[in-house]
Amino acid sequence: MCTHNSINSGKEITLTIDGKVCKSTFGKTILEIARENDIYIPTMCYLTKVKSIASCRMCIVNVDGVDGAILSCQERATDGAVVTTNSEDLYAERQSIMKLYNVNHPLECGVCDKSGECELQNKTMEFGLAEQPFTARDQSRPVENWGYVSYDPALCIMCEKCVRVSTEITGDEALQLQFGGYSSKIVNTQIDKNYSTLGEAASVCPVGALVDTNFKYTTNAWELSKIPSACHHCSAGCQMNYEVKNDTIYRITNNFEFTSLCGAGRYGFDYANKGVTKDSEAFNRAVEAMKSAKSIIFSSQISNEEAYILQKIKELTGAKLISNEARAYQKFMQAYSSVTGKHLYNGNLKAISNSTAIIVLGSRVNDDAPMVKYHINMASKWNRARVAYMHPIEDVEMKNLVTQFMKYEAGSEEGVSALLVDTLLKDIDVPKDVRAFLDDLDIGNLSAGSNIGEEEFELLKKSMIKKRDFSLVIGADLYTHPRATQIAKIIALVEKYTNFNVVCIPPSSNAMGVSLICDLDDEADEYSVGYNAKANFTLSALGDGDLDMPALNQQEGTMVTIDKRLVPMNVAQPYGGYILNDIANAMGIGARYTIDYTKSLPLEKGFRGVEFDALDDYFTATGDEKRGYLLELHETPTEDNFEEIEELDGFDGAVIYNCNPKDQFSPFTNLCSTIKDESKLVGSSQFAIVTKLQDGDSVSFTVNGIEFKRLFRIEPSMKGTIAINPIYDMGLSTPLVSYYRFNKVQIIKEEKKED
Amino acid sequence: MSLEQFKNRNVGVQSYKTLDVGTPPKTGMEKFTQVVKRSVKGELFVGLGVVMKRMLEALFKNDMHTVKYPFEKMPISPRYRAIHEMLRLLESGNYRCIGCGLCEKICISNCISMETRYDENQRKEVSEYTINFGRCIFCGYCAEVCPELAIVHGQRYETASEQRAGFSLFEDMLTPIDQLNLQQEFDGFGAVSPNADDNIKQTPLAY
Numbered sequence: 001m002c003t004h005n006s007i008n009s010g011k012e013i014t015l016t017i018d019g020k021v022c023k024s025t026f027g028k029t030i031l032e033i034a035r036e037n038d039i040y041i042p043t044m045c046y047l048t049k050v051k052s053i054a055s056c057r058m059c060i061v062n063v064d065g066v067d068g069a070i071l072s073c074q075e076r077a078t079d080g081a082v083v084t085t086n087s088e089d090l091y092a093e094r095q096s097i098m099k100l101y102n103v104n105h106p107l108e109c110g111v112c113d114k115s116g117e118c119e120l121q122n123k124t125m126e127f128g129l130a131e132q133p134f135t136a137r138d139q140s141r142p143v144e145n146w147g148y149v150s151y152d153p154a155l156c157i158m159c160e161k162c163v164r165v166s167t168e169i170t171g172d173e174a175l176q177l178q179f180g181g182y183s184s185k186i187v188n189t190q191i192d193k194n195y196s197t198l199g200e201a202a203s204v205c206p207v208g209a210l211v212d213t214n215f216k217y218t219t220n221a222w223e224l225s226k227i228p229s230a231c232h233h234c235s236a237g238c239q240m241n242y243e244v245k246n247d248t249i250y251r252i253t254n255n256f257e258f259t260s261l262c263g264a265g266r267y268g269f270d271y272a273n274k275g276v277t278k279d280s281e282a283f284n285r286a287v288e289a290m291k292s293a294k295s296i297i298f299s300s301q302i303s304n305e306e307a308y309i310l311q312k313i314k315e316l317t318g319a320k321l322i323s324n325e326a327r328a329y330q331k332f333m334q335a336y337s338s339v340t341g342k343h344l345y346n347g348n349l350k351a352i353s354n355s356t357a358i359i360v361l362g363s364r365v366n367d368d369a370p371m372v373k374y375h376i377n378m379a380s381k382w383n384r385a386r387v388a389y390m391h392p393i394e395d396v397e398m399k400n401l402v403t404q405f406m407k408y409e410a411g412s413e414e415g416v417s418a419l420l421v422d423t424l425l426k427d428i429d430v431p432k433d434v435r436a437f438l439d440d441l442d443i444g445n446l447s448a449g450s451n452i453g454e455e456e457f458e459l460l461k462k463s464m465i466k467k468r469d470f471s472l473v474i475g476a477d478l479y480t481h482p483r484a485t486q487i488a489k490i491i492a493l494v495e496k497y498t499n500f501n502v503v504c505i506p507p508s509s510n511a512m513g514v515s516l517i518c519d520l521d522d523e524a525d526e527y528s529v530g531y532n533a534k535a536n537f538t539l540s541a542l543g544d545g546d547l548d549m550p551a552l553n554q555q556e557g558t559m560v561t562i563d564k565r566l567v568p569m570n571v572a573q574p575y576g577g578y579i580l581n582d583i584a585n586a587m588g589i590g591a592r593y594t595i596d597y598t599k600s601l602p603l604e605k606g607f608r609g610v611e612f613d614a615l616d617d618y619f620t621a622t623g624d625e626k627r628g629y630l631l632e633l634h635e636t637p638t639e640d641n642f643e644e645i646e647e648l649d650g651f652d653g654a655v656i657y658n659c660n661p662k663d664q665f666s667p668f669t670n671l672c673s674t675i676k677d678e679s680k681l682v683g684s685s686q687f688a689i690v691t692k693l694q695d696g697d698s699v700s701f702t703v704n705g706i707e708f709k710r711l712f713r714i715e716p717s718m719k720g721t722i723a724i725n726p727i728y729d730m731g732l733s734t735p736l737v738s739y740y741r742f743n744k745v746q747i748i749k750e751e752k753k754e755d
Numbered sequence: 756m757s758l759e760q761f762k763n764r765n766v767g768v769q770s771y772k773t774l775d776v777g778t779p780p781k782t783g784m785e786k787f788t789q790v791v792k793r794s795v796k797g798e799l800f801v802g803l804g805v806v807m808k809r810m811l812e813a814l815f816k817n818d819m820h821t822v823k824y825p826f827e828k829m830p831i832s833p834r835y836r837a838i839h840e841m842l843r844l845l846e847s848g849n850y851r852c853i854g855c856g857l858c859e860k861i862c863i864s865n866c867i868s869m870e871t872r873y874d875e876n877q878r879k880e881v882s883e884y885t886i887n888f889g890r891c892i893f894c895g896y897c898a899e900v901c902p903e904l905a906i907v908h909g910q911r912y913e914t915a916s917e918q919r920a921g922f923s924l925f926e927d928m929l930t931p932i933d934q935l936n937l938q939q940e941f942d943g944f945g946a947v948s949p950n951a952d953d954n955i956k957q958t959p960l961a962y
């Protein structure tokens with residue numbers, strides 16, 4: 001159940017709904033309790049994941065002793081109430097509401113995208129309306145194409161769900177209601193931004209008013225079969241369904257009542273490795289390569305089972321396992337657990353949305369982890385949460401949520417963490433050695449080095465005084481920092497000695513799973529085999545390797561999400577080639593299917609030894625998540641030893657920050673034709689001056705040994721001398737880039753060709 | 756109705772009268788006598804006479820009693836359910852089919868398959884439409900369900916083909932645009948009834 005609706009939860013209450021005695025807790029609405037007890041109350045505007053909208057009046061009920069009907073979606077249940085959800089009067093009133101909804105509604109179910117899953121259609125049938133009895137003078141209301149979604153005002157029933165989602169959940173705040181009697185409509189105030197997050201608004205639209213443009217009119221809803229899965233583009237692992245007909249994915253849907261997707265999850269489905277057949281020669285070469293490989297380099301966008309197979313291969317041949325991002329995260333979390341004594345962090349997304357004060361450190365969270373941003377936004381909208389955003393680059397997309405932006409110098413993360421922890425632990429009892437470490441900090445010096453003033457931390461402290469639930473979000477900038485282990489230990493103090501909900505965002509989709517399953521190594525040796533990463537012999541699901549592999553929507557498997565939950569993924573697209581398990585089998589590591597390994601995932605790392613086919617994948621009627629299972633938390637040995645904070649060479653001058661735009665995560669999202677993004681280097685005009693570049697210049701530069709050729713664009717909303725460089729489009733080289741995200745580089749301006 | 760009764764398809768009241776056809780011969784002798792009697796009676800020649808008469812009529816009076824199939828075909832009842840046709844709107848020549856997919860859904864043998872798209876005028880348009888005639892049982896449900904009188908049964912009843920699965924594409928069934936004036940309204944299964952106008956209720960309009 002949506003916890004934001006149950007503020008004063010705890011007190012037991014008993015009420016009677018339609019003669020059934022229902023026990024619940026105070027704070028829930030009548031509708032929520034009815035749903036908990038499987039009692040049906042019709043609704044049109046109710047959406048569990050947002051605050052009640054109360055625009056439709058369909059949910060009216062009678063309560064004994066109360067005059068007139070009350071809205072069950074809004075009214076908190078009281079102890080002893082006797083509720084009637086249906087009577088002749090209520091039915092008649094609901095029927096007249098439906099008559100009003102049908103006024104001037106175009107009779108176009110025959111071509112409407114929503115037909116078959118339309119709330120208006122269903123309720124019109126349910127309330128037995130065979131005709132439209134009234135009408136109003138109509139006017140021309142043309143369809144508006146907004147980019148990812150298009151809007152047909154003639155079909156809109158003004159339920160407001162889309163507006164609420166855009167404000168309370170995704171936080172793009174693009175949609176607004178425009179009142180005007182029968183010409184009321186929804187307006188998009190940000191058409192030029194073409195937010196892909198509007199896909200979330202479209203998914204909750206109960207009618208065909210707001211629909212995905214790329215899906216519009218391509219098929220009827222009932223022709224599609226739903227394949228439940230998890231989105232693996234980032235570590236949020238959101239619940240979703242592939243909707244498939246004739247082996248083609250037509251769209252992605254989700255359980256929008258309780259969960260959301262980001263733009264990549266919603267529109268990035270078209271990346272399968274298609275038309276692959278079994279090439280036995282290439283396969284034999286791959287087996288030989290794997291046998292003789294000294295190291296296996298891979299991107300952590302693989303399933304747990306594949307990671308487990310790689311670990312088995314390592315145990316067999318002694319090859320090193322190299323996955324940079326997962327390795328950095330693994331080391332970070334090991335250092336972190338050495339302080340907290342738990343092998344995983346304590347936080348999760350839901351706790352973020354319930355917080356009243358949130359600190360984000362080391363992540364451009366709107367781009368890195370959209371689901372984290374959504375949850376911060378929910379906290380901001382529901383609890384008016386204080387949000388402190390600590391990062392070297394300001395993000396305009398976060399402006400309406402962030403209450404305090406704390407800009408620090410790139411590279412000074414260690415000092416910043418120390419200052420932050422010092423602030424948070426100020427009045428808290430901590431062991432002597434920790435206190436000694438904190439007291440020893442040279443605050444003035446650290447403050448100067450990181451460029452955050454002491455008064456900013458004081459402000460932060462002050463703003464958190466009257467708040468009750470706290471979250472700290474840690475991002476990928478810290479994992480790859482040269483002093484990552486020290487930073488991890490400092491941050492871990494927050495989890496250990498305060499009641500903060502701490503989340504360390506895994507840097508890529510299954511980095512957490514990989515870091516738990518594999519013994520990773522630091523440096524690769526020649527001769528190497530790559531899995532979705534460039535190496536001497538490359539296995540690739542991107543279609544350009546030495547042997548083809550299936551993409552993650554072409555195989556079964558599991559992944560571990562940011563919520564520390566193992567979730568199943570299923571097959572949505574056919575695949576005719578060889579898979580990693582075939583190679584392992586040829587090497588004598590035998591399992592019939594890849595998913596036979598699901599139950600063997602290491603128990604000591606929190607996996608529960610459940611078979612793939614026994615994993616649940618659903619939400620209950622009240623929104624309890626029953627997807628896969630939560631990893632068990634294990635105790636780890638602790639050791640508190642802190643080093644002195646190291647002075648860092650400053651990052652002055654032009655710096656480049658590796659960061660993908662918000663709908664792009666990896667070479668897989670890059671393959672999707674439905675996501676529109678141009679990969680370019682964007683910087684402020686200040687950056688342009690420092691580097692002597694002009695808007696539209698072609699530049700080249702090298703980061704971590706990988707050469708980038710990019711178009712440079714000046715982004716007027718940016719400030720400072722750090723430019724943003726996407727890495728998602730580098731194909732098999734992308735997994736090789738993941739070192740510290742800030743880099744000082746030599747930018748070479750390419751000669752413009754005269755034409 | 757119980758399952759027993761449901762399975763028993765012989766549910767009507769049986770009021771047939773049996774004709775008096777005499778008693779068939781039983782012994783070998785009786786059978787032999789019957790054969791001899793019939794052979795010698797000369798009924799054979801009555802039949803031959805009729806044939807001769809018709810032949811002479813056909814030869815000299817030009818009064819034919821057969822059609823020269825396949826050069827000639829008998830007219831067929833509009834209620835016959837032959838190979839489908841896709842009709843066009845008479846005024847504009849546009850497809851009548853709006854791509855609603857009801858025929859695809861109702862088809863009992865799952866032999867209709869279609870693709871639709873978002874066209875330049877922001878409307879839904881069929882882009883592909885096929886019927887697998889190897890599976891079609893000519894039940895007529897598709898024609899009946901079609902809200903636009905777009906898919907109808909035509910008169911083309913010769914469905915022999917070299918392959919079991921014979922597909923028809925949208926263009927095969929669609930009225931050629933230059934023959935729009937020859938397009939016949941369909942009277943068969945699912946067509947509007949003669950009193951359709953009486954059954955229609957007008958949607959209220961505010962002006």
Ligand code: SF4
Nearest residue numbers: 109112115118207208
């Ligand atoms: S929105 Fe619903 S009721 Fe309206 S035309 Fe579409 S399917 Fe029919």
Ligand code: SF4
Nearest residue numbers: 156157159160162205
């Ligand atoms: S567009 Fe859809 S969700 Fe938004 S108000 Fe209209 S009917 Fe409701």
Ligand code: SF4
Nearest residue numbers: 862891892894895897
């Ligand atoms: S006639 Fe019957 S079987 Fe043939 S296409 Fe139509 S619905 Fe299908």
Ligand code: SF4
Nearest residue numbers: 852853855856858901
């Ligand atoms: S039922 Fe008629 S209008 Fe609908 S798709 Fe079939 S042929 Fe087209």
Ligand code: FES
Nearest residue numbers: 054056057059073
């Ligand atoms: S569901 Fe209660 S008013 Fe709409």
